[in-house]
Amino acid sequence: MGVSGSGKTTVATGVARRLGWDFTEGDDHHPAANVAKMKAGQALDDEDRWPWLRDLAAWIGAHEGEGRSCVLTCSALKRSYRDLLRDGHPSVWFAHVSGSQELIAERVQKRQGHYMPPSLVPSQFATLEPLGDDEPGRVLPASGSPEQAVDELLADLSRDRGVPLP
């Protein structure tokens, strides 16, 4: 989880590679209308996000049902969005890639090949509700190296959930 440009894809692909887990990009599950809206510089609202989040929750549920571990990127900005992802899915564990608005804005500005315009970064931060103490997971600094973030995440996941380290 984390705002657009925080490094979710970068960290998650590293985790999926290291553990050999199935991986999906939450961004790829957006209906075309949501992508068009973001491309046009308009922030998504809750009504835009509910069907997308339900689709992601179903993806999680399908994996959990088969006992297959997986990694999913999703901004999951609000507590209510995370509650929906976690509802009925006790295996969910959040990794929040977190950095300053200045750092993230610079990364989004430089990023190639992604539809999210830099103009939407402030609304991402305005919407973001940090991970609560009662939510499973941890915060990772966006400012460190991706390798360090993956190492930290795996160590915690191993401690919290008994995931065997590669």
Ligand SMILES: Nc1ncnc2c1ncn2[C@@H]1O[C@H](COP(=O)(O)OP(=O)(O)O)[C@@H](O)[C@H]1O
């Ligand atoms: N730890 C990092 N250090 C430097 N650059 C990073 C780091 N993590 C991600 N990036 C770069 O920042 C941009 C946004 O990262 P990305 O993984 O696409 O974010 P998200 O999936 O959260 O939108 C990309 O261009 C990526 O290469």
Ligand SMILES: [Mg+2]
């Ligand atoms: Mg991404």
